[in-house]
Amino acid sequence: MTDLLKPDFARNMKLIGHSDIGGRGDGLQLMVHHGHAYVAHPWSQGFSIIDVRDPKHPKTVNYVQAPANTWNIHLQTHGDLLLVINALDLFADVESFTDEKAYYTQSVGETVGASKREKAWTAGMTVYDISKPANPRKIGQLDVDGVGFHRLWYVGGRYAYASALLDGFSDYIFVTIDMADPTKPELVGRWWLPGMNTAASESRTWADGKRYALHHALVHGDTAYACWRDGGLTLLDIKDHAAPKLIKHHNWSPPYGGGTHSPLPLPGRDLLVVADEAVLDNEEDGRKHTWIFDIRVPENPISISTFPIPNEIDYANKGGHFGPHNLHENRPGSFVSDTLIFATWQNAGIRAFDISDPYHPVETGALVPAAPTTMTDRRPGRPKVIQSADVFVDANGLIYATDYNAGLEIIEYGG
Template sequence: MMRGEEAKNFRLLGHDRSAAWGGGSLVEVRRGHAYVGAVGGSSYNGREGFTVHDVSDPRNPRKVAEFLAPPGIHMHKLRIVGDDILYVNSEALPGDRGKGARTGFYIFDISRPGTIREVGFYDMPGSGPHRFGVDNERQLAFFPNDAPGWDRRVIWTMDIRDPLKPEVVSIWGLPSQRATGEGIHNDPHPAEQTCTLHGPPMIRGDRMFAAFWGGGVAIIDCSDLRNMKLVGHTRWSPPFVGSNHTAWPIGDRPYLVVTDEARAKQSYWDSQFMWIVDIRDETNPVTVSTWFPDRETYFHRAGRFGAHNILENIPSEGPWKDLVFITYFNAGLRAVDVSDPLRPKEVGHYVPAVPEGQEEIQSNDIGCDDAGRLYLIDRWGAGMHILEYTG
């Protein structure tokens, strides 16, 4: 049954259902082009790879290029490095489907967006990286990946001053992840309480923040990237379900926003939402509040109900100060004011109309361009919605 859009303080500018062949993941926008990774066969019957869209006219987006993944490869996470380079993960599909897959990340030249060109590949062990991050200002990249001597995914920090020749600076995990020999290879679909880096890790000042799925949230002294040290750590699984996804500071304030990713097979009435963590005492981070949209409205709709990711920028100043844009699967995109960290308050939302032939909306990820337009990605077939926040 089709349902119309639900909107408060958002305006739809454009829509391209072809983004990531309908089912998308991470989106990056640069110089009038959007790059959208595809979820492929992960709770969607789509292609593996990514698509490129000309969004210079946001009211008339159009696909201009695509890249199909080789057999056995999931490549749904991508990041722009500088102006002309795109990194895309190469993660083995689960089980027999991923046997023999080359894992690591692709390097593409995107100086001509309509004719993307593969210019390199960086090999990594295990099943390959998941949601990685790039800090262009510091010329660093952070990859969640397996490593000898560690159990499950840990932080690979890489120097990308020469983006065609990334170099490992350090490999770091929680003390509990230390292992002998090769450790335990990663499960591409870990259980909710598994301790494994999700990401992306990020740096503010001399501190790194990272979410470890069922393993909690870590505050790390990264003043020496080659000798990082754990400063503080907290976890809430159990009793909560787990799957800590993203940990991101609120501007320059001593608080973190943390999301727990909703799971594909079961929705939880009292778990997997957004948290605020007080880090005034870094050695003792404490959760002080939670937030979720109206459960009575969305919980019983099809698909996942729960948090996923945020726009990875909560600025210290400007019109979006203390504003969190969070994707919430069947509850669409929400805008949350966290100026009072003890009482987060919703100030806007956008749930796209359910297109013909699609059961429900599953808003998966969110990106932004230099003009402040937002790019909302659906993983169940609706593609990409280009939005303006009017609040």
């Protein structure tokens, strides 16, 4: 537990707890499960576990170090399983990506291949038993050839899904993983956008300065809703997990600035929320939006509205990234709603939106945490401002949010 710093702005939200995560204040994806928050680190490597059963007094209870030259920036929990990605630590070990802009505008596979690195790293996914929540026990591993995995989706059942940068591809593609035996997960299916299979000499189909790369997909039923950064959105039929098939590819970049990042299907309403990530400071990559699509006809998703843009101050000139990043994903066992959406907006903090009328989304709450007191992000020239990264809402409605430097916030929503 650390002292609570007064938020820069709050409306219908109240900060009730904070953790500096044992001095590793950098957080990316988080899961709250069995009364513990599992937080992945982008710069401290590894992941941490915080006991949040008393949300006003969270306690960091464990830290698991990543393998050498490897980051564990995303993870998933379900039942007694924790799945953690392994990939080359791109910010620490590839000189080409010390400039933030380069990471978002270059093919990672081609850039890493060109670097001719000699260091070894771990690529793929590790499976832990978390029946004792504070003490994960490694039980399985999936190793792949290449840079590794980026993000996962697993909510139980036989299959998990990942974005994976495998040897022979220009960037991250969609893969399916058989979890029938969690001690021996197996990669069984692959799908990619045309032009990404460099080993097959496919011709590149995108412009210089763009990244066609899967960020991640969420799955409902037999459909995977996948976001491809500057490659837009695909709906994939995954009835055959070994051979996913395209239902629809839709890209709105250009004219918009790309960065398509986070999908959230709302199947009970035939809606899909999609957030385009702001990836450069001061809106250099343009104004980014969170879109609502009508997907009654999956072969023809239609955008019907965008979320309102935070405007209490001039966030575009505050410093850092201003715009969408992650969405609370309605995971089983967490807070689930098809009308109330929670999102991170980077230097504009954490936001709640009522989409009861999908044509007119309304912001119903916001909290912008105070600036970080220390910087864990070691990239040169990064501004000392809040950059809210991920948000998770538990079944009781408590909001948990990470930041690249400022630790873990626990927040009450006023309803």
